Amino acid sequence: MxxxxxxxxxxxxxxxxxxxxxxxxxxxxxxxxxxxxxxxxxxxxxxxxxxxxxxxxxxxxxxxxxxxxxxxxxxxxxxxxxxxxxxxxxxxxxxxxxxxxxxxxxxxxxxxxxxxxxxxxxxxxxxxxxxxxxxxxxxxxxxxxxxxxxxxxxxxxxxxxxxxxxxxxxxYDLALLSAMYGQAAGARHALALVGTERADLPEFTSSLLIPWLTSMTIGLPALAEQTDAVREAEDPVSPESMQAVAIANIAEASAGQGVDGELLSHLLVPLRDLIGHRGAGHDLPGLIELARKAAL
Ligand SMILES: NC(=O)c1ccc[n+]([C@@H]2O[C@H](COP(=O)([O-])OP(=O)(O)OC[C@H]3O[C@@H](n4cnc5c(N)ncnc54)[C@H](OP(=O)(O)O)[C@@H]3O)[C@@H](O)[C@H]2O)c1
Known part of the structure; x- marks a missing residue:
């Protein structure tokens, strides 16, 4: 300066x-x-x-x-x-x-x-x-x-x-805000789910939610590397088909607990479309393609 x-x-x-x-x-x-x-x-x-x-x-x-x-x-x-x-x-x-x-x-x-x-x-x-x-x-x-x-x-x-x-x-600003709003919305959903059974949400947040979200950021560099060329992983770590089941269970459990599951259900339809289009067995890049409608 x-x-x-x-x-x-x-x-x-x-x-x-x-x-x-x-x-x-x-x-x-x-x-x-x-x-x-x-x-x-x-x-x-x-x-x-x-x-x-x-x-x-x-x-x-x-x-x-x-x-x-x-x-x-x-x-x-x-x-x-x-x-x-x-x-x-x-x-x-x-x-x-x-x-x-x-x-x-x-x-x-x-x-x-x-x-x-x-x-x-x-x-x-x-x-x-x-x-x-x-x-x-x-x-x-x-x-x-x-x-x-x-x-x-x-x-x-x-x-x-x-x-x-x-x-x-x-x-870049809107991209970073998207990540923030998406994470915050997911966290609110998690708190709503746990809150249907337990009142100790601050304890849940500090002992489980924050460490979980922090640990999951470890996958972001690999996710970013695979955005431009979707790899057909021979041995996927988190196959899309597995993720589709988990998301469907979140939607069903949310409905059962009286929590609006629309946020997560929104992910399910395009994920199933993607699996139908490409076949199962792909790894995390599938989740990025969900946001790139033109790729489907
Ligand atoms: N606050 C944050 O946490 C944050 C973080 C990152 C980025 N930003 C960005 O910073 C920008 C300002 O945010 P802020 O938090 O300062 O918002 P804010 O407190 O609501 O202030 C809005 C500003 O816009 C003016 N304004 C609104 N309508 C107007 C009009 N028709 N004619 C003239 N002036 C008008 C207001 O003037 P009056 O005072 O006369 O109403 C005020 O100066 C936004 O684009 C926001 O996205 C904010």
Whole structure:
């Protein structure tokens, strides 16, 4: 990080739970931090701590060479920035609002049309983590801009640059969120099942659920290696046919215990289709193909 980058003035647009944390981290790191939010009162604490309150979105953008936006979604971002889009010329726009890869790419084109450099970002952290190394923030888009301002961006957490395709950060962000939501949904199902018979769910969680999920991550590298070329395993460790039986039993047991089994049942139909299509005897890659409808 260059000394100059460490002192780069920065603007944060959007002071929801995440935007406030971003602005606070930049302020704490010593950057002149200008803030703007639709509901102006959300800036009060930051201003008391030394942030500069912008009177308008145009004032916010013109205050700094780097403008970080963290709003609800891309629709809101475009709505907020539109009246001041010309002011972006010559600046770096860093959008950390959640969105899709296509929205990231479209916004890169939009920003270029207004003379701005663009980085799209995905925050893989919750607000209390911001400013600490465990806060992972993914970026894609302008490489020169990332390299020039990496020092500033590292104030927010562990910054990872994924490539010049502005859609990559959103793609990776949504992929990681998919894994998180899927795991959380599975864990909720497990707790609901056990909860039909036992009340000691915290004990179940700490002594069985967390160690089980942790131990099962050991299979992820092998799963990833086999995504592109499905191997016909001679001696599969976890054959699809075995997994289909287990999933069917989960569905039946859930119904028997009065728990909604739709989440797991959803896996069963395409898994049986896959076995019908390819024959039994395949290993874990089959589970990945379930998500790739085109492969069936
Ligand atoms: N919080 C997290 O744990 C977390 C984690 C990772 C990523 N993120 C991402 O960070 C982004 C912001 O999340 P957040 O947690 O800060 O959400 P939030 O607390 O709900 O804040 C939403 C922000 O969007 C603004 N906004 C919403 N609708 C608007 C409109 N029509 N016009 C102008 N401004 C509008 C809000 O302004 P007002 O204050 O005026 O309503 C506020 O600044 C999201 O894309 C989210 O996915 C959040």
């Amino acid at each position: 260059s000394e100059q980058d460490a002192l780069t003035p920065v603007t944060v647009v959007g002071l929801g739970a995440m935007g406030k944390a971003l602005a606070a981290a930049l302020l704490k790191a010593g950057h002149r931090t200008t803030v703007w939010n639709r509901s102006d009162a959300k800036a009060d604490t930051l201003v008391a701590d030394g942030a500069v309150r912008a009177g308008s979105i145009t004032d916010a953008i013109t205050a700094s060479p780097v403008v970080i936006v963290c709003l609800l979604d891309y629709g809101v971002m475009h709505e907020v920035l539109a009246p001041a889009a010309d002011a972006l010329s010559g600046r770096l726009l860093v959008n950390l609002s959640n969105g899709t890869p296509e929205q990231g790419r479209e916004t890169a084109v939009w920003a270029a049309g207004h003379g701005a450099e663009y980085l799209d970002g995905g925050i893989m952290a919750v607000p209390p983590m911001i400013g600490h190394p465990e806060a992972l923030v993914l970026y894609s888009g302008s490489k020169p801009a990332f390299e020039q301002h990496e020092g500033l961006l590292c104030r927010l957490g562990d910054s990872r640059y994924l490539g010049t395709d502005a859609g990559l950060a959103a793609l």
